[in-house]
Amino acid sequence: MHDTSPHIVALAGGVGGARMAAGLTQVWPGERLTVAVNIGDDFDHLGLRICPDLDTVVYTLAGVGDAARGWGLAGETYAAFEAMKRLGGPDWFLLGDKDLATHILRTDALRRGQSLTDFTAAMAASLGVGARILPVSDAPVATLLHTDEGLLAFQDYFVGRQAAPKVRSVVFEGAQNAQPSPQLLRALASGALQGVVICPSNPFVSVAPILAIPGVRAAIENSRGPKIAISPIIGGQAIKGPAAKMMDELGLERSAVGVAEYYRGLVDIFVLHETDADLCSRVSALGMKPLVADTILSSDAARAALARTIEAAL
């Protein structure tokens, strides 16, 4: 498929990545879309392997996600979670009943020796998802944050501490020894690749851990077609999550230009929200072609429209 049909690769974290990927499926249906997903947020909780970004992407593309929250499942219930609290279990990480099914089956599959890639593919197929959703590696990689409160695992920082600590630097434990997804490398090396889309995910804790897997950044650089990034920062604010706050803490300019600078050398086309149209010349000065669009992906229509804008720019 990848070698013959025109196709695209997207790099995605959680909510923003999933919403952009949902738009891209409108232009690149079925296996014409490959989504390389961040695994740095993955962690073990109560003995269960939890992969928040993979699940968010699968659920969103399957149309079973909680559209308002952007993560988790629509119509979710919390009977198991409430029962665990009653038994003295931890309550800091919310676990829905339907979501637990994913974690239980995945943990069991990994223990039996199935790869995360194969489990994710089977899960996506069960839910009717046509896109290829790939963990960037089958090896565990853990995003850790050096903060003013010490070294924190990602979920301890993001969920446990609600992203309150000040981030000094981010490391991706295990990344250097992780093998990149062979399917991803094949998709990136294909002569039918039309381009690579860096979704409007957090550059520092969603996209960076993808690029930190050995060979991935080089494979993107060497791939056919333009590399297009969509700014997750609009008017100096993050659409969701701590990206803007982190830019301050990491000493970067808290604006779409700060994001563009971060992607300098990798990205050819940089998509800004209409609000930030005045920043186009500064993006151009970084050697990227600026593209102004509606990047607030709160509706299916907006997601599809941005995907068509991207298609037109290829």
Next chain:
Amino acid sequence: MHDTSPHIVALAGGVGGARMAAGLTQVWPGERLTVAVNIGDDFDHLGLRICPDLDTVVYTLAGVGDAARGWGLAGETYAAFEAMKRLGGPDWFLLGDKDLATHILRTDALRRGQSLTDFTAAMAASLGVGARILPVSDAPVATLLHTDEGLLAFQDYFVGRQAAPKVRSVVFEGAQNAQPSPQLLRALASGALQGVVICPSNPFVSVAPILAIPGVRAAIENSRGPKIAISPIIGGQAIKGPAAKMMDELGLERSAVGVAEYYRGLVDIFVLHETDADLCSRVSALGMKPLVADTILSSDAARAALARTIEAAL
């Protein structure tokens, strides 16, 4: 507590054992009741450690059990189970959402090195259970059945095959090397022990695996006070489960007398249902004192009444 207060030890499997134990708590409140529970049904499913009899006893004594079914939790939901089926997971073993909380926390606790005894005690305490509920051993013991369809693990036989295969013999894998519960041995050795009650559980797959743990049968034989068994067979039929069918298959008389014969040498007092009052002389001939009572434990009142009958016989 055990060394000073008059107390009792009960041997229990699942539904029948839990119902009898619930009655015993009316006469022997708090830690005056120790329930030694069968672990031969315990198994790993989807990577979760499931202990059906322990859970049935804890849930029943906590008053949160599904009273009509006799197992599982009242007001249970199945969102996770349905979601697992949608993802291609196995559907032969029903898992409720609230029940999953128990399995997840237990599996995690055991992996962290907590004993099954300590987890069960903490679980029971969380749910307000005062009785001491003890797995007969912390070592895994697996009831296996040689059947006309080959060797089957207990849950494969009982749930997967609905107890349809003909049982030739029963073995308790791991029993010979299992250490008996030290708390159980202490309770049995206590000078304040008033007696031992063998609940109306399946003699062959619920009580036998308790007695198969090295030292347990001898500790009962050497303990103070009478040993009282309640027949799970009434009018030649089992109140619940395959006990009567198994008696045919194992070449035993399918009646309360057949059960009494099975417990010969261990039991002093044998409780028969009123329906079986005509069997008293045959029980006497086995060297046991027969006791006729209402042994259908479908109401709290009936359970408490039988407990008082047992108390009066001590």
